Amino acid sequence: MYCVKCGVRLQEGTKACPLCHTPVLLPEELQSDRELTYSDLFPKEKTHVRYLSLAFVTAIMIAVALVCFIMCINMYGEIAWSGYAMLGIALGWIWLVFPFWFPHRNPVIFAGVDLVALGGYLLYINGVTGGHWFLSFAFPVVGIVTLLICTVIALYRYVRGGRAFITGGFFIAVGASCILVEFFQHVTFGSEMFVWSLYAVTVFTAIGLFFIIAGIIRPLREFLHRKFFV
Amino acid sequence: MKKKQWFRLDTAALIFPAIKRYNWNNVFRLSATLNESVDLEALERAVMDMSRRFPTFFVRLRTGFFWYYLERLDQPAPIRRDYAYPLTHMSTRELRRSCMRLLWHENRIAMELFHSVSDGGGASVFFKNLLVRYVYHKYGVEVAPEGEIVDIHASPQPEELEDGFYRFAGPKAVGRGEEDAYRLTGTRDESGFNHLITGVVPTETLLEKAHEYKATATSFLAGVMAESIMKLEKRRLPGSALQPVKITIAANLRRIFPTRTMRNFVLAVNPGFDPAYGDYPLEDIIRIITHQLAIELMPQTMSGRIEENVAPQRNPVIRVVPRVIKDVIMSMVYSSTGERKGSINISNLGQIALPEKVAGYVRRFEFIIGEQYSYPNNCSVASFGGNTYINMIRNIHETDLERLFFSRLVELGIPVDIETNERQ
Numbered sequence: 001m002y003c004v005k006c007g008v009r010l011q012e013g014t015k016a017c018p019l020c021h022t023p024v025l026l027p028e029e030l031q032s033d034r035e036l037t038y039s040d041l042f043p044k045e046k047t048h049v050r051y052l053s054l055a056f057v058t059a060i061m062i063a064v065a066l067v068c069f070i071m072c073i074n075m076y077g078e079i080a081w082s083g084y085a086m087l088g089i090a091l092g093w094i095w096l097v098f099p100f101w102f103p104h105r106n107p108v109i110f111a112g113v114d115l116v117a118l119g120g121y122l123l124y125i126n127g128v129t130g131g132h133w134f135l136s137f138a139f140p141v142v143g144i145v146t147l148l149i150c151t152v153i154a155l156y157r158y159v160r161g162g163r164a165f166i167t168g169g170f171f172i173a174v175g176a177s178c179i180l181v182e183f184f185q186h187v188t189f190g191s192e193m194f195v196w197s198l199y200a201v202t203v204f205t206a207i208g209l210f211f212i213i214a215g216i217i218r219p220l221r222e223f224l225h226r227k228f229f230v
Numbered sequence: 231m232k233k234k235q236w237f238r239l240d241t242a243a244l245i246f247p248a249i250k251r252y253n254w255n256n257v258f259r260l261s262a263t264l265n266e267s268v269d270l271e272a273l274e275r276a277v278m279d280m281s282r283r284f285p286t287f288f289v290r291l292r293t294g295f296f297w298y299y300l301e302r303l304d305q306p307a308p309i310r311r312d313y314a315y316p317l318t319h320m321s322t323r324e325l326r327r328s329c330m331r332l333l334w335h336e337n338r339i340a341m342e343l344f345h346s347v348s349d350g351g352g353a354s355v356f357f358k359n360l361l362v363r364y365v366y367h368k369y370g371v372e373v374a375p376e377g378e379i380v381d382i383h384a385s386p387q388p389e390e391l392e393d394g395f396y397r398f399a400g401p402k403a404v405g406r407g408e409e410d411a412y413r414l415t416g417t418r419d420e421s422g423f424n425h426l427i428t429g430v431v432p433t434e435t436l437l438e439k440a441h442e443y444k445a446t447a448t449s450f451l452a453g454v455m456a457e458s459i460m461k462l463e464k465r466r467l468p469g470s471a472l473q474p475v476k477i478t479i480a481a482n483l484r485r486i487f488p489t490r491t492m493r494n495f496v497l498a499v500n501p502g503f504d505p506a507y508g509d510y511p512l513e514d515i516i517r518i519i520t521h522q523l524a525i526e527l528m529p530q531t532m533s534g535r536i537e538e539n540v541a542p543q544r545n546p547v548i549r550v551v552p553r554v555i556k557d558v559i560m561s562m563v564y565s566s567t568g569e570r571k572g573s574i575n576i577s578n579l580g581q582i583a584l585p586e587k588v589a590g591y592v593r594r595f596e597f598i599i600g601e602q603y604s605y606p607n608n609c610s611v612a613s614f615g616g617n618t619y620i621n622m623i624r625n626i627h628e629t630d631l632e633r634l635f636f637s638r639l640v641e642l643g644i645p646v647d648i649e650t651n652e653r654q
Binding site: 003005006007008009010011017018019020021036037038039040041042043104218219222223 | 311312313314315316318319335336420422427429468470471629632633636637640641645646647648649650651652653
């Protein structure tokens with residue numbers, strides 16, 4: 001039997017052409033199973049080496065955190081600087097080790113997790129130092145950064161094409177966020193408004209517009225692609 | 231204590247340990263499908279014979295301070311069941327145990343070899359001798375040593391173990407400077423499964439068609455492949471961003487220089503054309519490839535290319551650089567010069583000639599090369615028993631290239647039977 005689209009002859013029992021995936025339609029009495037040329041033995045996924053390495057790195061990090069804790073308790077009788085160190089190590093673990101436990105990593109989820117962990121670390125510092133800047137400054141800023149990064153990663157990952165527009169939009173959104181950041185700075189620390197954010201907005205918007213223009217003007221896009229393709 | 235026999239890597243082999251990655255390695259495969267099921271006991275005895283006669287194949291990869299080297303194994307690695315797909319990843323750990331896998335599945339015997347041990351030409355001689363020994367142990371058929379079939383009881387000849395590159399290096403090196411080629415992309419199959427589509431075509435029809443274009447089978451197939459890649463590139467890239475389409479063809483230097491070496495003796499040439507200059511009909515593409523190959527494969531050009539490869543090894547400063555540093559440098563050089571110069575590999579082993587007494591037991595003979603690290607498709611060809619087996623391997627889901635290539639062969643009047651290792 002032959003593929004009606006490609007013209008190649010197919011093995012008996014083939015359900016669809018391997019080249020163009022056109023289904024093979026046969027009367028029931030002529031249908032059969034294709035003879036498999038390879039065995040059904042798949043190589044074992046050698047994950048144990050990876051997991052052992054990850055467990056080793058995790059153990060080292062726990063040991064370092066524990067040493068910090070014991071030293072701090074012996075010196076001050078309470079969790080002083082070791083709190084920063086231990087949570088810093090935990091943050092490092094979440095950022096650098098945790099994603100590798102998963103064979104199929106979704107960067108959108110892990111970027112979110114990383115930024116939430118960072119928010120938690122900042123909350124701890126705020127609590128220990130008796131600061132009043134977490135809710136009015138750190139939380140919204142980290143939230144904006146999380147939203148921006150996760151959105152751009154998701155768009156890059158799931159939207160086909162339109163990279164120039166996504167990149168341009170991202171830069172403009174970063175610029176606009178700078179005004180918000182300065183606003184939270186103003187509310188929390190009493191600093192003046194529009195000291196630095198307008199410069200940032202101008203620069204980021206210009207970069208963003210350049211990308212959008214490049215997305216619209218095809219020769220410019222092709223020139224950039226030719227010069228900077230990876 | 232028994233003295234361990236060891237071998238330096240030949241000139242072409244040096245690059246492969248340096249460029250291997252945690253999930254990729256340069257490995258290729260030869261397989262023969264017999265008329266009857268494989269007799270494991272006869273195969274084991276044949277392998278024992280072979281390990282005495284072909285010591286450079288039964289080796290493991292070891293690390294020295296300045297260079298890698300191959301250490302002979304006391305016992306051949308056990309014969310294993312073949313996997314669900316060819317060329318499963320050969321890890322560094324496995325290379326430290328053995329650089330060769332011998333596999334079986336129903337009627338098929340296969341060998342998968344790390345490229346540092348030998349090339350397709352050397353490995354095919356080894357594999358033919360293995361089949362001869364298998365047939366001897368299974369059916370008692372004896373074949374007299376002649377041509378590529380060796381006297382199994384004799385010692386390995388020094389010429390078989392030589393690094394041919396040193397012997398045939400020319401007086402002046404030929405530079406590597408050439409343009410980068412267009413590289414295909416696709417959605418990677420993260421499971422590591424190697425998708426294989428085999429096109430079986432009648433050798434006679436293929437050769438007739440190639441001769442119509444005044445080309446060899448290799449340059450004809452390379453031409454059709456280049457045309458298919460050009461069509462894909464034009465679909466994916468705008469006109470002004472088009473890059474050259476180049477086909478990397480492994481040239482068996484044994485056909486140019488007289489040696490019987492069983493080590494690597496192959497160099498890659500990259501004939502091709504630039505579609506940015508305009509449309510190229512198939513006839514012109516084949517003509518370009520044929521002429522470029524003719525120039526590249528001149529003994530004078532090749533000896534210059536060999537010198538280019540050998541010269542760094544003669545340099546005393548480079549020799550004393552620690553291997554770790556050499557690895558980094560070689561890997562960088564390979565990334566910037568090696569893989570960038572070709573769009574796809576086509577490796578044609580040619581007509582496989584088995585002794586008449588053995589050929590009757592073999593139904594099919596195949597050759598498969600793995601994908602490159604930076605491009606997802608590769609093609610390997612071997613002819614046996616009136617058929618040519620064109621194996622297209624890929625690690626992506628898309629079959630656009632295979633479809634264009636095989637349907638073009640059909641369009642040209644060459645009937646193609648398609649097989650796949652995918653489970654539909």
